[in-house]
Amino acid sequence: MNGKKGSNIEISINIPSSMAKQLDQAGKKSSNGGGGFSFKAWGLKVWEFAKEDSNRVKFSLKVGLAVLLVSLLILFRAPYEVFGTNIIWSILTVAIMFEYTVGATFNRGLNRALGSLLAGILAIGVAQIALSSGHVAEPIIIGISIFIIGTITSFMKLWPSLVPYEYGFRVVLFTYCLIVVSGYRISMGNPMRTAMDRLYSIAIGGFVAVLVNVLVCPIWAGEQLHKELVNSFDSVAASLEECVGKYLEDDGSEHPEFSKTVMDEFPDEPAYRKCRSTLNSSAKLEALAVSAKWEPPHGRFRHFFYPWSEYVKVAAVLRYCAYEVMALHGVLHSEIQAPYNLRITFQSEIREATSQAAELVRSLGQDISSMKRSAINSLLKKVHSSTERLQRAIDVHSYLLTCTCEPPDTTNFSKPLPRLSQTLTNTFSDLPNQLADLDSSNSLETNSSQQLNPSTPQQMESNYHELMRKQSRRLHYSWPPLQVDAFEEEGSAGDFLPRMKALESTAALSLATFTSLLIEFVARLDHLVEAVDELSKLAKF
Known part of the structure; x- marks a missing residue:
């Protein structure tokens, strides 16, 4: 401003090499048209998504069929003349009530039915009181009642023991409001007919939704819960073997970048990702268990009051074991690593304990899958014996894990130390x-110089x-x-x-940390065996 020229400021930004490579790849994709929309790529993604679980396609087709059946009540003149515009409530009921599984549909349907019934009764009662109070007090009474109903239902659905019925309280609120307000403006003093027509329409929609969901390719929540639990057993066993195998085979020549380790991006460890999804499946399993309680006896679950809650308990104990597998995975990718020569010294003992533990976990999952009890106690004894051998090997050769290299026994030097079963270096x-x-x-x-020296x-x-x-x-x-x-x-x-x-x-x-975590995993298997045994007794395997 005073005639002085502004100074030139240079700003240099240092981009890490890994990020520079990602930017280059992104630039190449955008230059090749990768940023545009591709119908072929989108179609492949949809196909893979549907192929992953065929029940998704079945569920979509069933919802379309149910909505079509209810819409026929409007497309044909005779039903429409009976119910009028209130028949639209049947379509809304199907769209809101139709759930993925049969048990969830029954649960949602019961909440819908009870909520609509309670809202209809309250609406009729308040409407009669408002009509008898005169034209001046009628809108005031309706407004106050809407405020009271909204406050009570919103507070009650937050009560811990009433959380499963949260949808029912929402149904009470909006059904009551719609019946009272529309009855006041549209029916002009005849809320009874409005309430009854809408209750009939809701009943028709609920009946169609339940009928289609049960009779057309039913998706049972009990079957889903059963399969999810069995898959969780297989995932934990596979992740344990994968983690231990990589720990013993990794000689330190290849290490992932720190950013990939932090972001849990391990493309070469598919079992680890499945085990991680097992840890995050608690909410899903609990929801399936709640839905399964509403289902009638079906398939292999042919008796009433099936112990679905025990599935949740077994899954909780299994996650308790999976935490140790995740801890083993953390040691595998930690910055401080035991030397390769030291790791393979205890290779045979670690592999034996791992294989026995994984076999036990798979056997428990197979027992649940086939709903039959096998000789688990013999496998458990083998796991304990292999783990004891690992503990004994670590105890005898503990001098290898310290810098002082103290011998395990200094009183008898002429007696050789017990050897490990196999070493490779x-x-x-x-x-x-x-x-x-x-x-x-x-x-x-x-012998020659004992007396002289x-x-x-x-x-x-x-x-x-x-x-x-x-x-x-x-x-x-x-x-x-x-x-x-x-x-x-x-x-x-x-x-x-x-x-x-x-x-x-x-x-x-x-290495001592890794082996102690493996031994802790074996110790937790005792609780898993007890949980599966309790499930087999209550479910009558």
Whole structure:
């Protein structure tokens, strides 16, 4: 403004490489016409959506059929002359009342029927009082009654024990208001006829909705709940095997980006996504259980008062086990990882415990699917025995999980340590042989010089510790990812080794965390077996 030229300001924005790649791909798609609407792509999505669950197509066709049947009452002159414009309420009833499952339709229909009946009775009573009070007081009484009914119904539907009947209170409110107001303006003093015609129309619509939903390709909520629970068992078992398999096979060569880990984008782990959906299915299963209670005996569920609530309890215990699988998955994708050589040292014990636990979970799901009881106790004993072997292996070789490499037993050095069943690397495969050689050489030296040199056991112990330290230094730790020079630059040389030992011990303890979570999963299977056994007794498998 004072004759001075404005200074040029340069702003530089650094875009991460991963985001730059995504922007480039998005630009290529938009340049190739990917941003436009494609009928072929839309048709494929619709086809996949319908193919995923054929009941969706059946439900849509049934709703169309029910609405068509009710609309015939308007298209033909005879029914329309009887009910007049109130017959439209039957169409509204079908559209509102028709639900995905038979049980939900019965539940919605009962709420609709009771709400409409109560609203009709209240409307007739208030209308008679208003008519007898004169033309001046009539609109005042109707307005006050609408305010009172709206306040009471809105408050009652928030009551915890009345939440399942929330739709019924809404029906009472809008049915009462429509009957009273329209009766005052349209019927001109004849609310009784208006209320009765609309109740008849609602009854016709409800009857058509229930009849079509039950007789034409019925979708039972009980069957849906049964299938969902069985699929949840399979998802948890598959996710457990997938997680443990990747943990033992991952040598650290490929790690996902941090953004993908945070956003839970694991395209190579389909079982994990199914297990995650199992954790989020509690509301769906509870809704199906509530709907199933309204259904009559059908299919394999042929006796009254079927224990649908037990399905919800079993699903809750199964989610209790699935939380451990998700925790195992968290260790699998954590930043601190145990070295690959250390993980495969306990490979056979971990795989055995995992396979036995997954087999038990699948067997429980199969028992529910077939509605038959099998010998679960024998499988449970196998799971316990395999888990005990894993615990024993971790306890005996716990020195591998610490930086000090203390031996498990320092009182008897001539007795070799129990070996793990299988190792796949030179780092740990030659350890038992070296220990045996050390024990044999030390035993010979002890026999020859036991009387001359009384300090031989102390020397043997020091030799043992030295060998353990040499073996531990040969391990390749995957964390921390910093170079040795970085640690030397930060601190003195005397402080470097203790810090590295602490970091190595932290990385090795990641394996202890993984195995403890696996053992906890097995411990929770006892509760799952009890829940399934209780369900089988009440459902009379």
